Amino acid sequence: MERVEVHIPSNPIFERVVRASAGEIGEAFGFSVERIEDLKLAVSEAVNNAIEHGNKRETSKPVEVVFALDHEKLEVRISDHGAGVGTLDFSRHVVDERNLEDGMLRGFGSYLISALVDDCEVSSSQTGTVLTLRLYRKGQTQ
Amino acid sequence: MMNAIRREEFGEVVVLHIGTPSVDGVSAAAIEAACADMRPITVLDFSDVSFINSSGISSLLKFVVTARKAGYKLFAMNVSPHHQKIFKMVEMSRFMPTIEERDLAIYR
Numbered sequence: 001m002e003r004v005e006v007h008i009p010s011n012p013i014f015e016r017v018v019r020a021s022a023g024e025i026g027e028a029f030g031f032s033v034e035r036i037e038d039l040k041l042a043v044s045e046a047v048n049n050a051i052e053h054g055n056k057r058e059t060s061k062p063v064e065v066v067f068a069l070d071h072e073k074l075e076v077r078i079s080d081h082g083a084g085v086g087t088l089d090f091s092r093h094v095v096d097e098r099n100l101e102d103g104m105l106r107g108f109g110s111y112l113i114s115a116l117v118d119d120c121e122v123s124s125s126q127t128g129t130v131l132t133l134r135l136y137r138k139g140q141t142q
Numbered sequence: 143m144m145n146a147i148r149r150e151e152f153g154e155v156v157v158l159h160i161g162t163p164s165v166d167g168v169s170a171a172a173i174e175a176a177c178a179d180m181r182p183i184t185v186l187d188f189s190d191v192s193f194i195n196s197s198g199i200s201s202l203l204k205f206v207v208t209a210r211k212a213g214y215k216l217f218a219m220n221v222s223p224h225h226q227k228i229f230k231m232v233e234m235s236r237f238m239p240t241i242e243e244r245d246l247a248i249y250r
Contacts (some may be wrong), residue, residue, distance in 0.1 A: 034224060039193055
C-alpha cells in the first residue's frame, strides 16, 4: 500500500492542486488518459463539495485528501470538518427545460462522482464528512 | 491572468474562444461575463480547455439560458472526447450541440 496525502485550505483555488495530484497519481497507477480524466473530475467534485458544503469555505478548516494505492485499486478519501450531511444524492441529474426555466443550474457534482468511479461511500458525523472513492484496475476498460 | 474569453465576431456570429484551461468555479464568473457578448449565433470554442467540472457546467448553462431567452442559437466547437462524454452524461449536448469549424465558413 502506498499513500499520498494532500491537505488544502478551504479555498476553491487549491482544488486545482488536488486535481493535479490526482492526475499524476492516476498516471503513476497506469490508468488510461480517459480514466485519468474521470478520476480528476470525480476528485474535483468531491473536493469542491467538501469546501462548499462541508467546511463552508472557512479557510481555517482544511480539506484532507488521501490517495491510497495497492495492486488492485486506487482509493481516494476526501475529508472535511463540517457539521455533517444527512445524505448525498448520487442519483442521475441532467439538464432539462424545467431546470433551465427555474434557474436551477447546479447539482451535477454528486451524480458525476457516482458515474465516474467504480464505487463510492459516505461517512458523516457532526464533526465532518468522509467521502471515499474507489477505482479498480480491473475496471479499466480503455 | 490571461483573458478568460477572446471574442471574434462576423455578421450575426460571435465565436467566444475560452482562454482558460480550467472551466471551474474559479473561472466561472469571468466566463459568465461573456454572456453579454452573445449574438444570434454564438459559438463557444473549447480548443484551449483541458478541464470542466460541474461548476464550469453551471457557468456554461448561463449561456444556454441567455440563448433561450433571446432566441439565439448556441453551439460548442472543438470539444474534447472526454468533455463530449461529460456533456452527454448531463444532457448538455441537447442544448449546446457541437459544430465543426468548417461549418462556420459560410458565415465569414
